[in-house]
Amino acid sequence: MRKFLITSVLVCLALVTLSAQNKWTATWATAVERPFSASDMPKTSLSDNSLRQIIHVSIGGKKLRLQLSNEMSEQPVEIKSVYIADAGKGEAIDVSTATYLTFNGSRSVTIEPGKAVYTDAAAYKLKPLQCLSVTIHYGQTPPKATTHRGSRTTSFLMEGESKPKAAFAAVEKFEHWYNIAALEVEAPASTRCIACLGNSITDGRGTTTDMQNRWTDIMAEALGGRVAVINLGIGGNSVVSGGISAPACERFNRDILSQQGVTDVIIFQGVNDIGGIKDDGARTSRMLTKFYRLFAKKCREKGIQVYGGTITPFKNSSYYSAVHEQVRQTVNQWIRTSEYYDGCIDFDKATSDPKDQEALREEWQADWLHPNAAGYKAMGEYAAKAFLEFQKK
Missing domain, CATH: 2.60.120 (Jelly Rolls)
Known part of the structure; x- marks a missing residue:
C-alpha cells in the first residue's frame, strides 16, 4: 500500500513538472x-x-x-x-x-x-x-x-x-x-514568441488575399514554424495620434503585453504619424522616440527582448516631402543607434532602392507606400534572418 502511494505521488509530481515546462x-x-x-x-x-x-x-x-x-x-x-x-x-x-x-x-x-x-x-x-x-x-x-x-x-x-x-x-x-x-497552444517553456506592433504595412495592405503572405507570415515560414510570430498591426494606425483606431500608445499593453508567451517584440510603426505632420516635424520626432522608449521599457520590465524596425521609404507617395523625409531619417537613425532596443531590424535598408534610397524598390512596391507581395517576402525573410542573428548573441 505504501509503495502504491509513493508511486502515485511520484506520478503526480512528474505531471506537475511536465505542466510547468509548458506555457x-x-x-x-x-x-x-x-x-x-x-x-x-x-x-x-x-x-x-x-x-x-x-x-x-x-x-x-x-x-x-x-x-x-x-x-x-x-x-x-x-x-x-x-x-x-x-x-x-x-x-x-x-x-x-x-x-x-x-x-x-x-x-x-x-x-x-x-x-x-x-x-x-x-x-x-x-x-x-x-x-x-x-x-x-x-x-x-x-x-x-x-x-x-x-x-x-x-x-x-x-x-x-x-x-x-x-x-x-x-x-x-x-x-x-x-x-x-487569439489562438494559443500549449508549448514548451523555451518557445520563442514574437509580437509585432505595426500599421497597414504589418497588417498586410498590398498582400494577396487568402495567400497568407504578410511579412509576418513569411517570417514565420522562414523560421520553420518553430517560432511563434503574431501580427498586431492595424491599417491606418498611428503611434501617438491621428490615425485609425486606438493609437499604439493606448493599445500597447492590451495588444502586445497581454499576449500569452511573448518573449520578443518588434516595434515597427510611425509612418502614419510622419505622414500626417503639418509643421517642421520636430515634435513628431520627439513624440515617436518618447513612446519607443516607453514601449521598450515596458518590455524590459517583463523580461521581453525588444527590437526596433526602421520606417520604410515612401518617396512618390502622398506622404513624401523633404520635411517628411527628414523626419523619417531622424527617427530611423534613433532606431538604429538606440540603447533602448536589443537590436534593429532595418526594413528601410532592406527595401530601399539602391539608386534612390528614399524610395522603395520599384519591383517591390504596391503604391510607393506599401510593399507588394514580393516586397513583403523580402521583408519577412530579412526579419527572420535578423532575428536568428540576434539569438546568437
Whole structure:
C-alpha cells in the first residue's frame, strides 16, 4: 500500500513538472478594433447566423484554446457554438478534424461588452503554419461588432446554424474578422514568441488575399514554424495620434503585453504619424522616440527582448516631402543607434532602392507606400534572418 502511494505521488509530481515546462503561447493573434465605417460590417446580420473565418497559425501544438473578444462593443454578444477544423480551399474544411470548443463545459457563452473570454483547452493536432477554420454560430449580436478590418482572408457568412458535416452555403463574403482575438497552444517553456506592433504595412495592405503572405507570415515560414510570430498591426494606425483606431500608445499593453508567451517584440510603426505632420516635424520626432522608449521599457520590465524596425521609404507617395523625409531619417537613425532596443531590424535598408534610397524598390512596391507581395517576402525573410542573428548573441 505504501509503495502504491509513493508511486502515485511520484506520478503526480512528474505531471506537475511536465505542466510547468509548458506555457500557453499565442500562435496567432490580431488587434481588435471598432468598425471604422459601414463597410466594415456585413450587409447580412451576424445574429442567428454562422460565420466561418480563416486564420494562419505560426507554431503547432496538441492542445489549444481560442480567445473571443467583445471588447469593442457596447452590447453583449451571444455565442451558441464554435467549432474549428483544418481549412480547405475557400470555405471548405476537413470534416474529420472538426472539433467543437466549449466554455466551462458548455458550447455556448455570452460575452459582456468590454470583455473577452477563453474557450476551454481542447486536444487538437494543430500543425505549424497551417490554416485553421473557425466557425461561430451566433445568437444575438451587437449592431457594431468587435472586429479586425484588415483580415486579408475571406470570411464566409451563412444563414442559420452551420454543422461540420453539412455544406456551408455562404450568402455573403468579406475580408474582415469578427470576435476572434487569439489562438494559443500549449508549448514548451523555451518557445520563442514574437509580437509585432505595426500599421497597414504589418497588417498586410498590398498582400494577396487568402495567400497568407504578410511579412509576418513569411517570417514565420522562414523560421520553420518553430517560432511563434503574431501580427498586431492595424491599417491606418498611428503611434501617438491621428490615425485609425486606438493609437499604439493606448493599445500597447492590451495588444502586445497581454499576449500569452511573448518573449520578443518588434516595434515597427510611425509612418502614419510622419505622414500626417503639418509643421517642421520636430515634435513628431520627439513624440515617436518618447513612446519607443516607453514601449521598450515596458518590455524590459517583463523580461521581453525588444527590437526596433526602421520606417520604410515612401518617396512618390502622398506622404513624401523633404520635411517628411527628414523626419523619417531622424527617427530611423534613433532606431538604429538606440540603447533602448536589443537590436534593429532595418526594413528601410532592406527595401530601399539602391539608386534612390528614399524610395522603395520599384519591383517591390504596391503604391510607393506599401510593399507588394514580393516586397513583403523580402521583408519577412530579412526579419527572420535578423532575428536568428540576434539569438546568437
